[in-house]
Amino acid sequence: MDKLKFIAAFLLAKLSGPVLKMTGHKGTNFPGKLALRICPDFLRYIRKPRRIIAVTGTNGKTTVSNLLCDILEKNGEKVLSNRYGSNINSGIATVLLSGCNIFGCQKYRLAVLEVDERSTPRIFPHVKPEVLVITNLFRDSIMRNAHPAYIADILTREIPSTTRLILNADDLIACSVAPANARTYFGIAHLESDVTECINLINDMRICPKCHGELRYEYRRYHHIGKAVCDRCGFHSPRYDYFAEDVDFRNMTMRLRDSEKVAEYPLLSDSIFNVYNMVTVIAVLREMGYTHEKIFAAMKKSAIVASRHNEEQVGDVTLVMQMAKEKNALACSRAFDYVSSRSGEKELMLMMNCLGDAKHWSENVSWLYDCDFEFLNKPDIRCIVATGPRAMDYRLRLLLAGVPEEKIICVRDEMEAAESLPFVGGDQVYLFYGTDSFTYAQQVREKLVTLAKEAAK
Amino acid sequence: MRIEILFPEVANLYGDLMNMDYLRRCLGSVEVIRTSLHSEPAFVSEQVDLIYMGSVTEEGQRLAVEALMPYRDKLVDLIEEGQIFLITGNALEIFGKHISRDDGTELPCLGLFPTVAKHTMMKRYNALYLGKFENSMDIVGFKSQFGHSFGEAEPLFTTFRGCGLNPETPGEGLRRRNFFATYLTGPLLVLNPPFTKYLLRLMGVSEPTLCFEDAAMDLYRDRVREFGDPGTGIEYH
Numbered sequence: 001m002d003k004l005k006f007i008a009a010f011l012l013a014k015l016s017g018p019v020l021k022m023t024g025h026k027g028t029n030f031p032g033k034l035a036l037r038i039c040p041d042f043l044r045y046i047r048k049p050r051r052i053i054a055v056t057g058t059n060g061k062t063t064v065s066n067l068l069c070d071i072l073e074k075n076g077e078k079v080l081s082n083r084y085g086s087n088i089n090s091g092i093a094t095v096l097l098s099g100c101n102i103f104g105c106q107k108y109r110l111a112v113l114e115v116d117e118r119s120t121p122r123i124f125p126h127v128k129p130e131v132l133v134i135t136n137l138f139r140d141s142i143m144r145n146a147h148p149a150y151i152a153d154i155l156t157r158e159i160p161s162t163t164r165l166i167l168n169a170d171d172l173i174a175c176s177v178a179p180a181n182a183r184t185y186f187g188i189a190h191l192e193s194d195v196t197e198c199i200n201l202i203n204d205m206r207i208c209p210k211c212h213g214e215l216r217y218e219y220r221r222y223h224h225i226g227k228a229v230c231d232r233c234g235f236h237s238p239r240y241d242y243f244a245e246d247v248d249f250r251n252m253t254m255r256l257r258d259s260e261k262v263a264e265y266p267l268l269s270d271s272i273f274n275v276y277n278m279v280t281v282i283a284v285l286r287e288m289g290y291t292h293e294k295i296f297a298a299m300k301k302s303a304i305v306a307s308r309h310n311e312e313q314v315g316d317v318t319l320v321m322q323m324a325k326e327k328n329a330l331a332c333s334r335a336f337d338y339v340s341s342r343s344g345e346k347e348l349m350l351m352m353n354c355l356g357d358a359k360h361w362s363e364n365v366s367w368l369y370d371c372d373f374e375f376l377n378k379p380d381i382r383c384i385v386a387t388g389p390r391a392m393d394y395r396l397r398l399l400l401a402g403v404p405e406e407k408i409i410c411v412r413d414e415m416e417a418a419e420s421l422p423f424v425g426g427d428q429v430y431l432f433y434g435t436d437s438f439t440y441a442q443q444v445r446e447k448l449v450t451l452a453k454e455a456a457k
Numbered sequence: 458m459r460i461e462i463l464f465p466e467v468a469n470l471y472g473d474l475m476n477m478d479y480l481r482r483c484l485g486s487v488e489v490i491r492t493s494l495h496s497e498p499a500f501v502s503e504q505v506d507l508i509y510m511g512s513v514t515e516e517g518q519r520l521a522v523e524a525l526m527p528y529r530d531k532l533v534d535l536i537e538e539g540q541i542f543l544i545t546g547n548a549l550e551i552f553g554k555h556i557s558r559d560d561g562t563e564l565p566c567l568g569l570f571p572t573v574a575k576h577t578m579m580k581r582y583n584a585l586y587l588g589k590f591e592n593s594m595d596i597v598g599f600k601s602q603f604g605h606s607f608g609e610a611e612p613l614f615t616t617f618r619g620c621g622l623n624p625e626t627p628g629e630g631l632r633r634r635n636f637f638a639t640y641l642t643g644p645l646l647v648l649n650p651p652f653t654k655y656l657l658r659l660m661g662v663s664e665p666t667l668c669f670e671d672a673a674m675d676l677y678r679d680r681v682r683e684f685g686d687p688g689t690g691i692e693y694h
Contacts, residue, residue, distance in 0.1 A: 121579070142471050142601050142642075143583040143693060149514045150578075201474075206466040212494055212520060214466065329472075361690040362585055362683050364599040366643025369472025392679065396647070396672045400479070 006045040009038035010104060013097055029086050032093030043089065043126035046096045047106035049080055052127065053284065054163075056115045056155070057135030057174065058148070059331065061087070063277045063304055064135055065114040067268075068284060072112070074298035075290065080108035087114040089122040096127070117151050118144060120158040128160040133284055135276070137173040138223065138330045139202055142366055148173045148204055166283055168276065169238045170225045172205045172215075185238045186283040187227075188275060189245040194219035194226065200372050202330055210235045221272060222337065223330065242283040247275055256282050256292070263292035268304045271338055277304065314449050315456025316425035317347075321445060326352040326434030327363070329370035335432065336375040345427045346381045349448075351414050351441060352434040353388035365393045373401035382427065385409045387417035388437070414440065418447045423455035458487040458660065461499045463510040464521050465491050471601065471642040473511030473545050479647050480507070482668040483657060494524045500535060501528055506660045508535075512546025512642050515558075515576075515603075522551050522566050529567055536569065536636045541659055544638035545645055547602055549631060550574035552638060554608070570631050572608035572622070583693040586641055587684040588614035588629055594651050597680045598641030606631075606640075613639050618684060619691050635659060650674050 013035035035042040055065045069081045082095040099108045137148040159178045168174050169185035205224035213232030220226030229236040247254040252267040285295050308323035324335035357363040386394035395410045411417035433441030481487050490499045553572035556564040586598045596614050605623035612628025621629040630639035646653040650673045657665035
């Protein structure tokens, strides 16, 4: 009966693909959703590529998956990936379906699948990756993901025992996942900018996982990312198998060291997050047997898609679209830290509101109090325009962060709020937006472009 | 004035610690004692004006019970003597009898209240909350939790919209004398200036003023109106 259901699901879902294409619905999960609706065990029966590399974690999984696919394809591999689809079970069903011919035979030998960490209970029982990369585990949505130890527990329960893990050694929460599985570690060696004490509100790895004594960080990058030791029981962060050293943001280079070689690589981005993403990709490819030369050659022709940070010169200002996921204190803290550390005068507009929540309920603002708005209390930040349904919440949070009242402008309507920016020549003008406000932010950007051009006249 | 924060190394979720930061800034001069899992709590041998514990990981709940169990009798005495406690989020659960999870495990707790918490780990309850404190003061807040508590106990708030200690009861949180515990998470004191002033008065501040009081009051009034609007959904889905 199950097999019959699967065949019906397969054929109907497969046929829905061309229909969707003809009607201009590219990249939707509809085929997978349909297949799972007809046959809940669809992922069990669908033919899979022989090798599956899965990428999960709180941040960086899209960047890592895309970069990995790019480099593999540049090296002649035919890769099945969900880069244009979603990373939940219906997205995985859709992509596996797309890799099969009408007779149900899988055309691909290799898949790189980005997997939502919270969705693993619906995916991993049937889709068993040979390799699973965990980029990091941080706090995400309070409502969905609770806290990172909860996500680590889910992963530990769900990861197949045969899966080899590639883990961020600088993230002890990620390292705690599935302790019985074979594993490889990557990381970034000590950087000049590292500290030892945590300056962030979120600091989720304060106690030793073995004896629960206080951890001491030999170096710390941000939040719980760094190298820790427990002076009580001797526990320490794992040793790197692959790590970046001599990371040089001025010359945009780094060296990658592993047990066999040291190789120089160009940096694809000036953010430390993306250095982690690069090191992750290199570690996976080295584990797959690729030489540094082959990785280097493909990587230097690759780019990290700048969907989360786009700059353009408009009139006399630099207009920057900066993604800062709503309801995600950590993502916003990282974005605030990155922007505030850049030199030059800045004008900011905050519109990371969850418009969906505002429409039906009211956004849970607890995350604002986990988020480091304190980074925005800087002399070179000329003004901060708080806007959207939670504009007044941003205002109070900014005041508590020490931002002078005269720097804060609070206008609920986003389009009207754009007019409050002074557009002083030479300034960087940042629009912080989230995934939920992404589409609306593009409209606000248009308005900012018009206003910036007018201001330059 | 002295505030003791219990186990901030694990009880630090969902912005809850901002409650104590806000109180500290409202008080001006205050000593904040951060008690770790491996040290003896200050309340055992010294006088403190407020004992606080915030939302905590599930493993943290276990560790907190372990750390507090040797001082259970002292906690009973302090509650009866009128010591002020503020407990937010799922930290409330460790003061009940036990926590049972849907994987069949059970965590015996301090047993200071006759309540039992039941967790469904893959189904989180997320909601807004509007209630009253002492039948006169509006309380607004947010809930984000793995389960509810069941059992007969004096509540802290009376629910107007949202869920009480569990979906069947209008009473929210736990109260005994000056022991205040609520499932509400996040910046409860920032969001509820009148309750914060009540707490400060209880702590001995005769004419309390709040940090950025006008901005906080504006938001409080807006939120009471918004959460009271029947058009505003209460439980996220």
